[in-house]
Amino acid sequence: MIGRPESGHSSWRTLTPDITPLLDIIFIVLVFLLLTANIPLQSLEVDLPKTDSEALGAMVETKTMTINMLAGSPAWALDGQEYADWQQFKPILVEHIDALKETDLVLASDKDVTVDSMLKLLAFLQEHKITATQILMDDE
Secondary structure: OOOOOOOOOHHHHHHOOOOHHHHHHHHHHHHHHHHHHOOOOOOOOOOOOOOHHHHHHHHHOOOEEEEEEOOOOOOEEEOOEEEOOHHHHHHHHHHOHHHHHHOEEEEEEOOOOOHHHHHHHHHHHHHOOOOOEEEEOOOO
16 A cells, blocks of 8 residues: 655645646636626617718708907907997897807907907897807917
């Protein structure tokens, strides 16, 4: 019969394999499989236009009005139509108030325009409850 030597336990330990690295690898693979096995694939449905004309039609439908604040005279412009001063320009804005509320409003200002002009226009827009505006700024 084969037996182990009685002299010491150190030689017995050298005969058995060390499975600690194998267990580490098994646990790492097990954790990886558990984390990746049940992840549901999420998708986002996108409705693409079937033709180019549909895409262009959607872009053309949005109307914009532009109010320009200019340095010097004329000082104001609405969609390219110029006005000399605020007293001349304000009645025109009042006439177009419904159109200003329905369209996208773009404010474009010259860099040399005074703050007073901007405040007059913003106060007018606030008074008439026009909130959705875009302000164009020039990069320097």
